[in-house]
Amino acid sequence: MTPLPIHYAEVQRMYAATVARGLRLLAVTASEAGEGVSTIAYALARRAAAAGERTLLVEFNMFRPSLAARLGIQEKAAWQCDAESSFAAMTEFPSIRLSLLPAPQGLSSLDLIRFSDNRAMTDLFAAWRQRFDVIICDCSAVNRTNKGNIAASSICEAGAAAILTVLAGQTPARRVTEAVTSLAESGISVTGTILNKRFDPSLYQELMREATRIEPFWPNISKRIRRFTEKNRKVLS
Numbered sequence: 001m002t003p004l005p006i007h008y009a010e011v012q013r014m015y016a017a018t019v020a021r022g023l024r025l026l027a028v029t030a031s032e033a034g035e036g037v038s039t040i041a042y043a044l045a046r047r048a049a050a051a052g053e054r055t056l057l058v059e060f061n062m063f064r065p066s067l068a069a070r071l072g073i074q075e076k077a078a079w080q081c082d083a084e085s086s087f088a089a090m091t092e093f094p095s096i097r098l099s100l101l102p103a104p105q106g107l108s109s110l111d112l113i114r115f116s117d118n119r120a121m122t123d124l125f126a127a128w129r130q131r132f133d134v135i136i137c138d139c140s141a142v143n144r145t146n147k148g149n150i151a152a153s154s155i156c157e158a159g160a161a162a163i164l165t166v167l168a169g170q171t172p173a174r175r176v177t178e179a180v181t182s183l184a185e186s187g188i189s190v191t192g193t194i195l196n197k198r199f200d201p202s203l204y205q206e207l208m209r210e211a212t213r214i215e216p217f218w219p220n221i222s223k224r225i226r227r228f229t230e231k232n233r234k235v236l237s
Helices: 009-017 037-050 067-071 083-089 109-115 118-129 152-157 173-185 203-214 219-231
Strands: 025-030 055-059 091-093 098-101 134-138 161-167 190-196
Touching: 009 037, 025 037, 025 152, 037 055, 037 067, 037 098, 037 134, 067 098, 083 118, 109 118, 118 134, 118 152, 152 161, 152 173, 161 173, 203 219
Parallel strands: 025 134, 025 161, 055 098, 055 134, 161 190
Antiparallel strands: 091 098
């Protein structure tokens, strides 16, 4: 996960469309793994904390948990679907008003059932909301279903707004449709969609490609485009 600087316009737009609109409990998910859910969830959490909100980022991604390792935090005791153990497992950063809760490890089948129990999850969120203003949940992909997962639908059924991340130019439309349909079958509507443009070319790359394309026909114009683009590379990249 490469953290996104919280001053980026993209992060500000995500924040304005979610937390700033009053959404205080978010479940960030995707149709497939690898679409940037963890990066976006972390960016939203940092942006909310920067706005003065007491923020909790919770990792529910059991398929590929990485929050502790990627952010260099020491995992504490394992936690289950109850307030006491979850609070004990949190790593707090009071100076930036942000707390992190890595994915629960070593859960038994019975423990996992607790996370799919609507009443248990609702009670857990209620306990967290007494201490935090904003809760961001980093969830597994909707289409990634196995017995070891904590389903994104379980998080949403307990009151979290579903935010679907889509990797631009990579995610097949049918997989997005399948994810939306799967959530709808659980009575969940997608509150918002975030388009991750990680693989989209920058304006700098587009201009340089265009300069190369027209060079055989208009070499002088091509040269001027290249000169302008190189001069403003930092802004255009």
